[in-house]
Amino acid sequence: MASPGRARADRSTRRVADLLQPPHRGDRPRRAAPGGRPRLARDRPPLGGGGPTCRARSAVDRAPVRPRRRRRVTSPFVDAASVGDDPRPVLLDARWWLDDPGRARREFEAGHLPGARFVSLDDHLTAPEGPGRHPLPSPAEFAAAMANLGVGHTDRVVVYDDRGGAFAARAWWMLTALGVEARILDGGLDAWVAGGGELVSEPTAVEPAPPWPDLPPRFPGTVTMEDLVSGWPGGLVDARAPDRYLGLVEPIDPVAGHIPGARNLPYERLLDEELRLRGTAELEVILARAGLEPDPRLVVYCGSGVTSCLLVAVMEHLGRPRPLLYAGSWSEWCRAGGPVETGTPAEGPILARDRGDHPPS
Template sequence: MTATSTPLIQVAELQSALGATDPPALLDVRWQLGGPPGAEEYAAGHLPGAHYLDLDHDLAEAPGAAGRHPLPDPKRLGEALRRAGVSAGRSVVVYDAGPATSAARAWWLLRWAGHGDVRVLDGGLAAWRAAGLPESTEPPAAAEGDFEPAPGRLPTLDADGAAELARTGLLLDARAGERYRGEVEPVDPRAGHIPGAVSAPTTDNLTADGHFRPAAELAARFDALGVAGRAVGVYCGSGVTAAHELLALEVAGHPGAALYPGSWSEWSGQPQRPAATGAQPG
């Protein structure tokens, strides 16, 4: 499989790639906030040949002052990726249960760490199952890749940078609208949003069946949000669903937006940082 201009791969293309002489490294990164451990779901059935990576332990540091899912230590990330067969010259496909929230985090991390050929299975495991394709309950044979992370290949923001971008560019809040408005806050210290941020829930990137909307529809969505010609950053609760927004932006033809990894979980834990509530102006 060779790199393409899209960060997504469809089920039929992945099925074909997995049967080739040079199949991609396949990563199962199922995770959900407050849900059952992804490893249990992986053991119950996964795409044949997929290695499991744990978002909390492999794709993030421990929660703390920097938020609920700080960026992982590059050395530890590299060890986990190599154990899953990731090599610099081998393409990678990541998936989750759908709709690609945690898979997008893995996609973004690999790109941030310098891997240039990474795609997300559009629709995730749900789409694979809908196509009637086989699953396995057996872990794949041990693998050892050679990928060495070189972090910093994609832009990031710290809290001060996010505040500045909300004033001078466009800072998108990828959480559900009710969390943006401060009506509910299930996990973080305070409700609300970063002043000046614009609500852009990741659910609006998707069709009813959990696939990404076509590129033209996503482009129209982000144009309506004012992306064109502006510096763009994205945050969410802890830097996971924000990666989904960054993936959608790339599908729409707007690569290069920055991630605020600490996101609201970091911002809301700093009492000196203001919190806005209610709907955005206009």
């Protein structure tokens, strides 16, 4: 049975033939040769790499609206010992399972942090229609959903999951993009329990919050597929597992590979064995190995605009400019006929292969 995200993507596929040049005979996306090394589609210049596809555009065209200003926090991450500090934050449980959408709610009902409310990736953080498997809802739709959960625009919010923030980061990104002071619980549910925190099964009494004020028509801090195929002047970072990036496997989407010119920084590399954020010095080394310099034009993507939000949080944690999010990500790109590259990009390093057990997005 197809997942809700896959069905949604199939309904929302859009052609972009008016933006892409008609492919020549040798320009078709190429998978790895059977039993051989992945081949690189060198006949297309990379997108976002400053190559010949990057035509000159006005400052307005190439500068998407940045996230709304919010109260300054020292880091997007908070440790479990600080969660109980006064005033106690609003807690959101953002657990999610790709192959069993109902499992997260069942686990929440079996045990969650005291006072936590369950936020569903499919119901609260995703629009029913749109590009990609998890398209962003409008800010108004998202704000209404949060208000119904008792989250006010001026509340302090902490989001957690059980996968090192891979899914909690999507809620964090949406909240902070609209000016809410939100943070991710470092280490998530396991860190809370390891620190002596209790789990409860009683439902949280929720009183709806007032409507959020001054909402923009769309989420700031994003780019679209149209922006990228028109010649984006900044770099691209793919947060998926290396085997998916290289085009060796594709367990979810119909085409394997990555957006031409993108570099690979698997989000899992930012976490240690206990799914906690690595130290600052170690993170800087990882970003340097990926060839990533601080750049406000940097764009991150993954499979559907979920786990790549963790890269945004980490770069803010390091004091770097907040990257832009391509929310449609690979699930939109490959279905809409975007050019595909496999193997290692022609320029710049990628991280070493990693075959760990990582949740896709």
